Amino acid sequence: MHPRQQIRSARPVTCHSLAQSGDIDGLRVLLHQNPSLINSRNPVMSQTPLQMAAASNQDDAVRFLLEWNGPERADLEATNMYGETALHLAAKNGSTGALKVLLKHNARKEAKALNGMTPLHLAVWSSVRAQDCKAVEVLLEHNADVSLEDNEKLTPLSHLPKSSGNEKLQEMLERQLDLQRRQKAKKALSGSKLKMLELEKELEKIVGLDDLKLQLRKWAKGMLLDEKRRSLGLNVPKRKLPHMAFLGNPGTGKTMIARLLAKLLHMVGVLECDKVVEVQRTDLVGEFVGHTGPKTRKRIREAEGGILFVDEAYRLIPAQKADDKDYGVEALEEIMSVMDSGKVVVIFAGYAEPMKRVIASNEGFCRRVTRFFHFPDFSTEELAEMIHLKLKEQHEDSPTFGLKLEPGCTAGAIAELLDRKTTEKQRSEMNGGLVWPLLANAKDHLDYRLDLDCCDSDELVSITLEDLEAGLELIPRQQSL
Known part of the structure; x- marks a missing residue:
C-alpha cells in the first residue's frame, strides 16, 4: 500500500468529512447506523454536516441531508460558534450551488450571525475577494434584504469598497435597494x-x-x-409622545377617548401596547411620609408601554395652601419626572376650572403637556344619537343585548323627550352617564309592561318612548339614594 494511502485510511471517517467531500453513499451508510449524526457538531467550529457541505459547495450533499427522511431531520438554521447558518457559510464561500438548494428549502435570508451580518453581507465580501458576483446575484434573485444592518450599522452596500472593479456589484445592490x-x-x-x-x-x-x-x-x-x-x-x-389634558365634566367621554387613543397609538407603532391604566389620587398618594413616591412609581411602571390616565387630576393639588407639603404634589412631580422618558403617555383629566391649579403648580407642565382638549357637555340630540348607537352595537354580555328601539323612537323624538324630562343641570352632571341607567330602567319598564301571554317576538324586544320616559323618571330618585 502506498504511504499516502496508509495515512489517508488512518483518518477517521466522520459525517462531517463525508459531507465536506460530497460522499453521499458514505453519508447514507453512517446515518443508517446512527441517525443522530445528522446534527452532530465538529469539535473545532461547532459545525453540522449540513454546514460543512454548504461551505464546500457540495450541493448534492446539501440536498441529500435536507431531504434525508430519518427519525431526526437536518437543522436548516443551526449555527456555528460565530452564529453563522449553512446559508451564511455558502454565501461566505461563494457556494452558489449550495445557496440555491438552501434557498429552495426556505433558508432564512435575513438570519444574522453574532456580528449582525446576514448571508448577503458575507456574499458581498466573498464577491469582492473572488471578483465573482454570482453568490450576490443568487441572493438578490431571492429578494434578500439589502437594507439590513450589521452590529456596526453597516448594510451590505456599506461593506463594498469604493475601488474600481466593483461597479457592477454596486449597481446590482443599489438597483435592488431602490426596488x-x-x-x-x-x-x-x-x-x-x-x-x-x-x-x-x-x-x-x-x-x-x-x-x-x-x-x-x-x-x-x-x-x-x-x-x-x-x-x-x-x-x-422620532415623534415625542403626545401628553395631554382632557378637560370637561363627567360622562363626556374622556376615558373612552383615552382607550381609543391607546388603540390608535399602538396601531401605528408609537406605543408598545394599547393598555390604559386609570388612576386617581387614592391610587397614587400615600398616607405617610415616604409612601407616595413608591406608590406612584408602581402605577407608572404598570402603565409603561401604554397610557397612564390620571382622572380628577386636580385633586393632586389642594384648593387651599397647607402649611405642610401635600403628598399629591409629590405624586404629580413623580409623574412629571417620567414624561420625557418616552415610556408612557400621560393624560390628565378633570373639570376645566380646577385643572388650572395643576397647570399652575408645575413649571414644566405646559412644556410636557402639549395638547389640551375640551370635552363639551352633550346636547340632547347627541345623547339621542348615543342611545341609538348603544343599542345598535352591543355585546352578548350587555344587559340590553337583543333589544331594539321601536320605529317611533327616532333620534328627534328621543331628543325632545330628553329636553322635556331632564334639566340642563342634570345633563351637565351626567352627560353620557345618563345613557346606560336610562336603557336599564327602560328594559325594566318593558318587562313590567308586557303581559306574560305576549307571543309577539317583535314586541318582546322593542323599547318604546313610553319605556324611555318611565326610565328617565326613575333616574332622579336613583341618584338621591
Missing part, C-alpha cells in the same frame, strides 16, 4: 389605508367631539406617513 424600498413603501401605503379605515370605524362610534376626532385623524395620518417615509429610506425623527 425593495418601493415595495416596502407600497406595502406601507396599503397597510396605512387599512389602519385609517379601522380608525374611521372607531371614530364613527363616538358622538360629538368633532375637534378631537379631527386631531386624532391628523395624528394618525402623520404617523402613518412617517412609516412610509422610513420605508423609502428617509431620515425621520
Whole structure:
C-alpha cells in the first residue's frame, strides 16, 4: 500500500468529512447506523454536516441531508460558534450551488450571525475577494434584504469598497435597494389605508367631539406617513409622545377617548401596547411620609408601554395652601419626572376650572403637556344619537343585548323627550352617564309592561318612548339614594 494511502485510511471517517467531500453513499451508510449524526457538531467550529457541505459547495450533499427522511431531520438554521447558518457559510464561500438548494428549502435570508451580518453581507465580501458576483446575484434573485444592518450599522452596500472593479456589484445592490424600498413603501401605503379605515370605524362610534376626532385623524395620518417615509429610506425623527389634558365634566367621554387613543397609538407603532391604566389620587398618594413616591412609581411602571390616565387630576393639588407639603404634589412631580422618558403617555383629566391649579403648580407642565382638549357637555340630540348607537352595537354580555328601539323612537323624538324630562343641570352632571341607567330602567319598564301571554317576538324586544320616559323618571330618585 502506498504511504499516502496508509495515512489517508488512518483518518477517521466522520459525517462531517463525508459531507465536506460530497460522499453521499458514505453519508447514507453512517446515518443508517446512527441517525443522530445528522446534527452532530465538529469539535473545532461547532459545525453540522449540513454546514460543512454548504461551505464546500457540495450541493448534492446539501440536498441529500435536507431531504434525508430519518427519525431526526437536518437543522436548516443551526449555527456555528460565530452564529453563522449553512446559508451564511455558502454565501461566505461563494457556494452558489449550495445557496440555491438552501434557498429552495426556505433558508432564512435575513438570519444574522453574532456580528449582525446576514448571508448577503458575507456574499458581498466573498464577491469582492473572488471578483465573482454570482453568490450576490443568487441572493438578490431571492429578494434578500439589502437594507439590513450589521452590529456596526453597516448594510451590505456599506461593506463594498469604493475601488474600481466593483461597479457592477454596486449597481446590482443599489438597483435592488431602490426596488425593495418601493415595495416596502407600497406595502406601507396599503397597510396605512387599512389602519385609517379601522380608525374611521372607531371614530364613527363616538358622538360629538368633532375637534378631537379631527386631531386624532391628523395624528394618525402623520404617523402613518412617517412609516412610509422610513420605508423609502428617509431620515425621520422620532415623534415625542403626545401628553395631554382632557378637560370637561363627567360622562363626556374622556376615558373612552383615552382607550381609543391607546388603540390608535399602538396601531401605528408609537406605543408598545394599547393598555390604559386609570388612576386617581387614592391610587397614587400615600398616607405617610415616604409612601407616595413608591406608590406612584408602581402605577407608572404598570402603565409603561401604554397610557397612564390620571382622572380628577386636580385633586393632586389642594384648593387651599397647607402649611405642610401635600403628598399629591409629590405624586404629580413623580409623574412629571417620567414624561420625557418616552415610556408612557400621560393624560390628565378633570373639570376645566380646577385643572388650572395643576397647570399652575408645575413649571414644566405646559412644556410636557402639549395638547389640551375640551370635552363639551352633550346636547340632547347627541345623547339621542348615543342611545341609538348603544343599542345598535352591543355585546352578548350587555344587559340590553337583543333589544331594539321601536320605529317611533327616532333620534328627534328621543331628543325632545330628553329636553322635556331632564334639566340642563342634570345633563351637565351626567352627560353620557345618563345613557346606560336610562336603557336599564327602560328594559325594566318593558318587562313590567308586557303581559306574560305576549307571543309577539317583535314586541318582546322593542323599547318604546313610553319605556324611555318611565326610565328617565326613575333616574332622579336613583341618584338621591
